[in-house]
Amino acid sequence: MSESDIELPRGTASTDSESRLDEDDRLRPEFVRRVMDHVEAGETDAARALVEPLHPADIADLFELVDSDERRALAIAIEELLGGDVLAEMNDHVRDELIDQFEPHEVAEVAGEMETDDAVAMIEDMEEDEQRAVLRALDPDDRAAIEEALTFPEESAGRLMQRDLIAVPQHWTIGQVIDYLRAGDDLTTDFWEVFVVDGRHHPVGTCMLSWILRTPRHVAVADVMKREQTLIPVDMDQEEVALRFQKYALISAAVVDGSGRLVGMITVDDIVHIIQEEASEDALLLSGAGEGDINEPIRESYKARVRWLIANLGTALIAASIIGYFEGTITKMVALAALMPIVMGVGGNAGTQTLAVTVRALATNQLTQSNTWRAILREMRVAVLNGVTIAILLGVGVGLFFLNPILGAVIAAAMLTNILIAGCAGVMMPLALERAGADPAVASSIFVTMVTDSMGVLVFLGLATASGLVG
Structure with a gap:
């Protein structure tokens, strides 16, 4: 395979992106200034063309690097690129500053594109009347999931978990699971394991995707699944959740409510953020520096x-x-x-x-x-x-x-x-x-x-x- 046949991921330091990112994958100051020069000149197409190849995390960084009074103009110029994946990666203070200028239906539209945990993180800090207006504008299913999440304590597993997961009955065969995954157009596309539940929707095991792919269709799921699993109570503090992921080397884990029913899952990508957040929080508390965020008002x-x-x-x-x-x-x-x-x-x-x-x-x-x-x-x-x-x-x-x-x-x-x-x-x-x-x-x-x-x-x-x- 030649080098030209390899498709590089967006935001990596390819030849085309060397002018945008430095050796540490940070946006270069001259690139940031070039984008803002186009924005200030009203050349939105040119600004959008520069920003479009960036990874959502790099677009979020771009908003954090420009001055506060420039962010609104930048958001207008690249409005089509400012989706839920970008806002999910954005610093909380910068994101709050931006969505304060959005109409409730616009916030609801973006929240509908996000994972439940990211949508909750965006909505939970809004003023109560604004929060109600956004919830009213949401799709009923999304609204129900977010309202339920908001009832859980802050920094708990209930706020952190995702509702979109794959759960199948323990009496199914591997063939039935594969057919279900292929036929379900509305199923989530990002998952590493399938949760197996009993008749009361209590998790009884997990089945890795690799096991499903390598097992004959006639074999029962109950004969393949791993019965030992780490269950996360819905009210567990996020720091405890992170410690369990670290201790047991988890990729994902089921979240259960007080009755033991499966209500969500937490994945390791969310835990990486929690570990960083908790470590920074302890260091800052020791110094009395508050949140220690340079974007904090x-x-x-x-x-x-x-x-x-x-x-x-x-x-x-x-x-x-x-x-x-x-x-x-x-x-x-x-x-x-x-x-x-x-x-x-x-x-x-x-x-x-x-x-x-x-x-x-x-x-x-x-x-x-x-x-x-x-x-x-x-x-x-x-x-x-x-x-x-x-x-x-x-x-x-x-x-x-x-x-x-x-x-x-x-x-x-x-x-x-x-x-x-x-x-x-x-x-x-x-x-x-x-x-x-x-x-x-x-x-x-x-x-x-x-x-x-x-x-x-x-x-x-x-x-x-x-x-x-x-x-």
Whole structure:
């Protein structure tokens, strides 16, 4: 087969697309500017000709790369290309900004082209009156599926699942299944396995497409199917769903309601997005940066971040009040003021390291009630090793620099103590929040910083006073 006979997928770095995408498959700035130059000049045909060869995900990226005030004009210019597959790939904030300018029937038309889970993701954040108008304009079957999905908790399997699946009775033969798949014009076209159900529509097994194709027609489905399967409760949190897919290497999984009936399926392509979303969410919660989305409106970013900064201000005042209590000690030896930030900073970093490890272990189910104490003891051993190493290096260095071995011993003891405290706080704080039913990533970093800063100052200045260093 010659190279010219190979049909390259849209959006790949072929010779024709090299001018559009760079080596990392990102849209080149000059290509984006060329498209917008045509849009601004009213040359919609030229703009559409440039954009049409792109993959839907790249078209979504194009909208995210242009300025907010240019997106409406771009949407008008390439209206025929702005379908459900593009909106499904688009950043939530950018998509919401665009559909705010659509009429309800236009939103309904796009939603009808999308998978149920993608349509729900687009509609769920709309204002209530706009949401009702869009639902009224939908096809009755689509409306029923979306309304049902909206009754489930946010970030649950019910919101994530697709309703379009293939389910067959367990008494059928392989031949009947093949005939059903061929004759059903209204069946979904994207699936990897067939779900087998009993008379109550409860899933009893699954059958891979490869098994169906390789099995004689007269063989019963029940003799071929795999009976062991991972069932996802409809109200399960999406993070738990992702962990099950990861643990059992699933491609797709059946979703069941409270009575055990098959109501939908979740596929691995949806889980990839969830894993990325949950990992980013935990990292951003630790920093108090809100959603951390560069397309998020400035006002929302401000509200999300400023409350954590105010909380940090409060924790800093606690450390400042402790410093004020030892004002006399610091006045007698100014070097203490120069060394305090070292104790606080290194302790804070040690706490953050332990905190990050603990939050990740909780998020991935590596840390459970059965191994909690083992994990705590492990982190304390690490803290002891780190503390002794840093204490020796810092103590010797300070003693030699200031020609004061007592000062070196004091800061070494304070550093060791603060790193131990940091290790304890870094593992205990998220565990306490998790046991209380709260997200362990929320507020953990602020409390850990408060503990390491205040205790670091207290121990350092307290030891300096008690040792007679500044008597």
